[in-house]
Amino acid sequence: MPTEAKPLAGKAVLVTGGARRLGRAIALAMADAGADVAVTYLRSQSHARNLLVELDRNSVRAMAIRCDVAQEKSVRAAVRQVAREFGAIDILVNNAANYETVAFDKITVKQWDAIFASNTRGPFLVTREALSYLRKRKGKIINMGSLGGLRPWPTHAHYCSSKAALHMLTRVMAKALAPEIAVNCVAPGMIDLGEKSAAAFMRSMAPKTPMRRNGTAEDIAAAVMFFATAPHFITGQIMSVDGGLGL
Numbered sequence: 001m002p003t004e005a006k007p008l009a010g011k012a013v014l015v016t017g018g019a020r021r022l023g024r025a026i027a028l029a030m031a032d033a034g035a036d037v038a039v040t041y042l043r044s045q046s047h048a049r050n051l052l053v054e055l056d057r058n059s060v061r062a063m064a065i066r067c068d069v070a071q072e073k074s075v076r077a078a079v080r081q082v083a084r085e086f087g088a089i090d091i092l093v094n095n096a097a098n099y100e101t102v103a104f105d106k107i108t109v110k111q112w113d114a115i116f117a118s119n120t121r122g123p124f125l126v127t128r129e130a131l132s133y134l135r136k137r138k139g140k141i142i143n144m145g146s147l148g149g150l151r152p153w154p155t156h157a158h159y160c161s162s163k164a165a166l167h168m169l170t171r172v173m174a175k176a177l178a179p180e181i182a183v184n185c186v187a188p189g190m191i192d193l194g195e196k197s198a199a200a201f202m203r204s205m206a207p208k209t210p211m212r213r214n215g216t217a218e219d220i221a222a223a224v225m226f227f228a229t230a231p232h233f234i235t236g237q238i239m240s241v242d243g244g245l246g247l
């Protein structure tokens, strides 16, 4: 992006679970728009290291911190480290999550609680810890929801419920944190990340989608960038990015 078109220059962004896949695409888009970018990772340390090399090419400040978003202490330490290093947090992207396919009657309590811990409690905890910094900067929060939080997928009861809860949390936070902070949510549909294991499923979904294709990481990053650069007056919105599949 040319220097004159850097809408996030001077902004500090935190992307949870940003070392790989969609989080990585979001982190790169933010850096391309001029933001300093911090990502958290849990297990993907080497991916995080590689991402830092790429982020460095954008001449922005970049950092990667290990953080378990389900654990209060871990979240507190990570958020404080970002604020200390960057001096501010302007945009928080609650991206870290887990996804799992399990028949309804086979979901264990452990699986149910683990999905809610990362997908719902995680965004709550990270937001709560980042709040004072975001308030100071009249910042923005973007939660990563899911089409599965809007449509009932029978073999994903815990995942769908955790994302539906996150959609509601988005709306609650939009009211509770106004007028300083704008809170919105991007709800991806079928996103093709080029994985061989998902290729047959992706091929089957494209013709069922009004736009006749699956989404890309770039589609999702562009939607997150929309909220990151949108007027502060836009808040509490859940935006499906699904090529019309949920219609």
Ligand SMILES: NC(=O)c1ccc[n+]([C@@H]2O[C@H](COP(=O)([O-])OP(=O)(O)OC[C@H]3O[C@@H](n4cnc5c(N)ncnc54)[C@H](OP(=O)(O)O)[C@@H]3O)[C@@H](O)[C@H]2O)c1
Pocket (backbone or CB within 6 Å): 016, 017, 018, 019, 020, 021, 022, 023, 040, 041, 042, 043, 044, 045, 067, 068, 069, 070, 094, 095, 096, 097, 098, 099, 117, 118, 122, 144, 145, 146, 147, 148, 187, 188, 189, 190, 191, 192
């Ligand atoms: N991909 C899709 O098609 C799709 C569709 C609908 C919604 N979404 C949503 O969009 C977001 C990004 O999607 P994605 O497919 O890129 O996500 P993903 O690969 O399933 O997860 C993103 C990252 O979350 C991190 N994570 C998981 N549990 C964590 C925890 N307890 N603490 C900290 N980090 C944790 C992992 O980090 P490490 O790798 O470092 O362990 C992982 O790389 C997610 O919220 C997802 O639910 C994605």
